[in-house]
Amino acid sequence: MKNKINFQKIAGASIVGLMILFILLGFLNRNAFDAMDKTRILSGPSISHPFGCDEFGRDLLKRTQTGMGISVVISFFAVIIGTVTGTIIGALCGYFGGVVDDILTAITDVLFAIPSLLLALVFVSLFGSGMVQVTLALGVAIIPSFAKMMRSEFKKQKELEYVKMAKLMKVPTYRILFVHILPNVMETFVNCIFIAFNNCILAEAGLSFIGIGVQPPVASLGTLLSDAGGYLRSAPFLVLFPAFMLVLLLFGIGLLSSGESFHNAYSKRFKN
Amino acid sequence: MKRIKSIVLFCLLTLTTVLCACTDGKNKASDSITIGIAQDIDDSLDPHKMVAAGTKEIFFNVFEGLVKPDSDGNIVPAVAESVEVSEDKLTYTFKLRKGIKFHDGSAVTIEDVKYSVDKFAGRNGEEPRTSAFLNISEVNVLTDDTIEIKLNNPDSDFLSYLASVEAAIIPKSNANLDTVAIGTGPYKYVSRIPLQNVVFEKFDDYWGEKADIKNVTFKICTNADTIAMELEGGTIDMCVHLTNGQRLQLDKERFDVYEGTMNLVQALYLNHEYEPFQDENVRKAMNYVTDSKEVMDYVSNGAGEAIGTSVYPNFGKYFDETLVDTYATDVEKAKECMAKSAYPDGFDMTITVPKNYDQHVDTALVLKNELELIGINVTIETVDWDTWLSDVYMGRKYQSTVIGVDAANLSANALLARFRSDADNNFTNYNNSKYDEVFDKANAASTDEEATKYFKECAKILNEDAANVYIQDLPDFVALNKNYEGYVFYPLYVMDIAKIKAVK
Numbered sequence: 001m002k003n004k005i006n007f008q009k010i011a012g013a014s015i016v017g018l019m020i021l022f023i024l025l026g027f028l029n030r031n032a033f034d035a036m037d038k039t040r041i042l043s044g045p046s047i048s049h050p051f052g053c054d055e056f057g058r059d060l061l062k063r064t065q066t067g068m069g070i071s072v073v074i075s076f077f078a079v080i081i082g083t084v085t086g087t088i089i090g091a092l093c094g095y096f097g098g099v100v101d102d103i104l105t106a107i108t109d110v111l112f113a114i115p116s117l118l119l120a121l122v123f124v125s126l127f128g129s130g131m132v133q134v135t136l137a138l139g140v141a142i143i144p145s146f147a148k149m150m151r152s153e154f155k156k157q158k159e160l161e162y163v164k165m166a167k168l169m170k171v172p173t174y175r176i177l178f179v180h181i182l183p184n185v186m187e188t189f190v191n192c193i194f195i196a197f198n199n200c201i202l203a204e205a206g207l208s209f210i211g212i213g214v215q216p217p218v219a220s221l222g223t224l225l226s227d228a229g230g231y232l233r234s235a236p237f238l239v240l241f242p243a244f245m246l247v248l249l250l251f252g253i254g255l256l257s258s259g260e261s262f263h264n265a266y267s268k269r270f271k272n
Numbered sequence: 273m274k275r276i277k278s279i280v281l282f283c284l285l286t287l288t289t290v291l292c293a294c295t296d297g298k299n300k301a302s303d304s305i306t307i308g309i310a311q312d313i314d315d316s317l318d319p320h321k322m323v324a325a326g327t328k329e330i331f332f333n334v335f336e337g338l339v340k341p342d343s344d345g346n347i348v349p350a351v352a353e354s355v356e357v358s359e360d361k362l363t364y365t366f367k368l369r370k371g372i373k374f375h376d377g378s379a380v381t382i383e384d385v386k387y388s389v390d391k392f393a394g395r396n397g398e399e400p401r402t403s404a405f406l407n408i409s410e411v412n413v414l415t416d417d418t419i420e421i422k423l424n425n426p427d428s429d430f431l432s433y434l435a436s437v438e439a440a441i442i443p444k445s446n447a448n449l450d451t452v453a454i455g456t457g458p459y460k461y462v463s464r465i466p467l468q469n470v471v472f473e474k475f476d477d478y479w480g481e482k483a484d485i486k487n488v489t490f491k492i493c494t495n496a497d498t499i500a501m502e503l504e505g506g507t508i509d510m511c512v513h514l515t516n517g518q519r520l521q522l523d524k525e526r527f528d529v530y531e532g533t534m535n536l537v538q539a540l541y542l543n544h545e546y547e548p549f550q551d552e553n554v555r556k557a558m559n560y561v562t563d564s565k566e567v568m569d570y571v572s573n574g575a576g577e578a579i580g581t582s583v584y585p586n587f588g589k590y591f592d593e594t595l596v597d598t599y600a601t602d603v604e605k606a607k608e609c610m611a612k613s614a615y616p617d618g619f620d621m622t623i624t625v626p627k628n629y630d631q632h633v634d635t636a637l638v639l640k641n642e643l644e645l646i647g648i649n650v651t652i653e654t655v656d657w658d659t660w661l662s663d664v665y666m667g668r669k670y671q672s673t674v675i676g677v678d679a680a681n682l683s684a685n686a687l688l689a690r691f692r693s694d695a696d697n698n699f700t701n702y703n704n705s706k707y708d709e710v711f712d713k714a715n716a717a718s719t720d721e722e723a724t725k726y727f728k729e730c731a732k733i734l735n736e737d738a739a740n741v742y743i744q745d746l747p748d749f750v751a752l753n754k755n756y757e758g759y760v761f762y763p764l765y766v767m768d769i770a771k772i773k774a775v776k
Contacts (some may be wrong), residue, residue, distance in 0.1 A: 034637075034641065035641075036570060036637075036641055038566070038570070041570070055517070055570075056570055056634075056637065056638075057570075057632075129654070149717075188677065215651070215652055215653060215654060216633060216636075216654065217637050217640065217652070218638055229451055229497060230497070230515070230517035230518065231517060231521075232523075233500075233521045233522070234520045234521055240613055
């Protein structure tokens with residue numbers, strides 16, 4: 001029981017690892033992502049272009065690699081923005097309670113009431129579209145859920161003995177919050193990050209699909225898919241390859257974040 | 273067991289759905305046709321109030337003016353049998369066609385004609401349809417079948433304004449103009465279901481060559497992604513304005529794809545307020561480095577018509593084909609021009625494109641790659657249509673944009689008036705006193721030949737001055753099921769159904 005190997009986690013980690021390798025290999029791919037070639041318009045997979053070429057004769061492998069890189073970078077920074085802000089808000093609410101809690105909770109509740117994609121849409125329409133705007137928009141969109149999660153966790157922890165002891169010993173509040181309590185809510189925290197990351201990649205693909213997001217000729221996974229939509233019958237590989245990579249990436253992260261695996265990993269600590 | 277049952281049930285359900293779809297498209301009677309249109313007809317049915325281009329496009333079959341355009345761009349008599357223009361070009365005398373009838377069966381009288389002219393020219397207190405009609409000084413009924421229209425100033429384009437749905441002849445007796453459409457065209461309006469369809473029926477008493485197909489249904493297909501599927505599935509027989517991508521999805525065995533042009537001037541329009549574009553050498557360099565043939569190859573498999581100025585080929589007498597090759601692609605020459613300019617090391621520019629027009633976005637992508645050859649660093653910014661209209665077209669807050677500019681009627685003014693320095697639709701802020709001078713001469717000219725000469729000179733100035741980077745008249749693809757034939761393109765934005773014939 002103790003030495004049970006967590007296959008889910010291993011599978012997830014290896015898929016994500018492969019995906020990152022795939023993105024990094026893009027730097028070795030000599031085709032430029034926006035180099036057009038009249039002779040290769042909509043040509044199928046070949047040895048020099050394993051994923052085929054799109055309607056401008058651009059190498060789809062390179063475009064998928066850079067596209068996925070962009071999606072991952074956007075989601076990564078969005079998650080950082082979301083988690084840092086969300087955790088701070090949640091920690092303050094949960095730990096202090098009272099008026100601070102009421103005000104901040106009211107604000108996050110209002111944000112929570114708006115679907116996150118819609119929130120991102122409003123943000124983009126106010127500040128224009130582009131990589132930075134989309135990152136910020138997605139970051140803001142995931143703040144409410146993070147704040148809610150962290151608030152309840154901190155509220156629970158605050159009543160426990162070790163926090164009360166720390167308070168008696170006059171440990172500074174910021175230390176209690178982020179050095180004493182945070183490691184104890186790590187399980188929820190890490191799971192939230194992975195789920196948020198997954199949601200971000202999907203939301204970014206969604207935003208790009210409806211034409212908000214990175215500007216051409218740069219493509220993310222979402223724009224690759226939406227551009228290829230019109231060629232579904234004549235050149236299905238244009239949709240298949242990026243879609244397959246997107247699904248694989250999401251699946252890998254999904255396995256990593258699967259609650260049970262982390263429960264196992266962390267329950268080990270208590271058993272020992 | 274339960275699982276097997278549900279699988280069987282699922283298969284049966286799928287099969288029924290699939291088989292249901294098979295009923296359409298086969299054994300269709302040849303006396304009807306279904307045409308897909310991209311937007312609902314939610315305009316008024318009063319031809320003098322119609323605004324949307326898509327509405328006027330199909331109501332071209334229902335309404336006719338005193339004269340109408342033909343597919344070659346000539347203006348031919350319609351409700352009027354003949355027209356006489358006086359020596360001083362101020363009096364137009366129209367003779368009413370004998371025996372012509374409205375769709376409700378009543379005969380067209382000279383009173384109906386006077387009523388219609390007064391209505392669309394704004395002589396009964398309403399707004400005139402175009403400001404050109406303010407030029408009308410008198411409308412007099414001479415006899416039972418002749419009417420004369422007098423102008424204040426000669427206007428060589430006057431008949432072009434009359435040859436439009438906006439100047440249709442309608443019966444005086446029709447009290448419900450907004451909902452009942454009665455005209456004199458080859459088809460009569462039957463009914464409309466909002467967001468579903470519009471139905472036309474052949475008019476048996478039409479004065480000219482009668483239509484071939486009896487029933488015409490316009491099906492509203494707002495989803496561009498499904499149009500190819502609807503054509504393939506047989507729910508529609510015809511669709512106009514297909515994109516290259518949609519065209520490629522069609523089965524060549526079953527569909528004829530007619531290729532024409534959209535009748536617009538697609539160009540990289542430059543805002544002359546933006547500093548680098550004030551330098552003539554920069555504009556020339558940009559013209560030399562761009563290759564419209566390459567744009568066509570990428571965007572539409574080589575279809576499209578190259579242009580060299582703000583006039584497209586279907587404009588007949590105003591189009592000067594020698595201008596097309598003024599800036600034949602020559603990268604070396606472009607580099608020389610750049611070296612002579614104030615920006616020998618290049619500069620940054622932004623192309624603002626409306627993202628709902630794939631062809632313009634794709635064109636911008638190709639242009640970006642070409643312009644980078646001479647050190648111009650291009651950023652593409654896609655915006656939605658409303659933003660484009662308010663910021664670029666109305667607000668003129670942009671550096672450059674790729675768009676197609678169309679003509680409301682067959683007059684040269686429709687294309688060239690916008691480059692006069694004080695024109696309110698001069699969205700490129702083009703300012704050239706020589707152009708203004710020649711343009712005014714063209715409008716003041718007393719004969720058509722003289723006006724044409726000056727208009728052609730205007731077009732030449734735009735070309736020589738490299739006012740914008742002119743690219744092409746975009747191709748227009750029309751898919752027609754092989755059960756029918758005979759689609760013809762017009763030099764204007766209209767769809768002529770009367771010429772389509774059923775072959776099976």
